[in-house]
Amino acid sequence: MQKLVLFFSFLLISIGALAQADTSAFTKFNDFNNLVLNGGVKKPEAQKQFETLLKRINILEMIRAERIIPKTQWVFPLKGYKSSAIGGTHGNGYFDKGYRYLDGNKHGAHPAHDIFINDKNQDCIDDRTSKPVEVVSVDDGWVIACTNQWEPNSNMRGGKFIWIYYPATHIFTYYAHNNQIFVKPGDYVTQGQKIAEVGRSGYNAYKKRSPTHLHFSAFKLADGIPVPYNPYEQLKKAKTL
Structure with missing residues (x-):
């Protein structure tokens, strides 16, 4: 009995150590994503790196030892707003033809929905509430990449962005x-x-001609790489906060 207790104690310690060590996967994924944005990685090698890092994150999710129950619907990504704030007519602002994740910052598509807030003077404050508008996670998941640094003279299109991976559904979302x-x-x-x-x-x-908005994209895995899909129906059915 004592040997059994010692074995399980050792197993738990080993699992805990593995989980702590493998959290480096998130830092490495963030670094990898930055390389992709800057065009600093070759595409065949990039795909291998992406698959390896995602496997490590999925292992970490299993180690977490909590049962993942997929949500039946999303929460709308802007608190106090609903799908009527999505730009275009019936979501026709979405255009993913020609987009490839591994192209990084260089692409001509718009695989996203722009969700506009009430901000006529462009001070990033809601004209109705006089408060900033909260961006929220649509589901339970891991933050795999983000940046809180951006300068007006930068050519990076996403600005301060966040990537989240939802292991229950194997979906990624991008908030820019x-x-x-x-x-x-x-x-x-x-x-x-x-x-x-x-x-x-x-x-x-950042330009004056652009109304203040959240750029929201969703991706599924295809051949080991995130491929955009149109989440308009999910956004229409999303719960509002």
């Missing part, structure tokens, strides 16, 4: 143009949790 970010790679976030505030960061979003 934020003003402030309140999470970091390796954080586990729950559905509806505040992760950022809407802003105007990003090459085009």
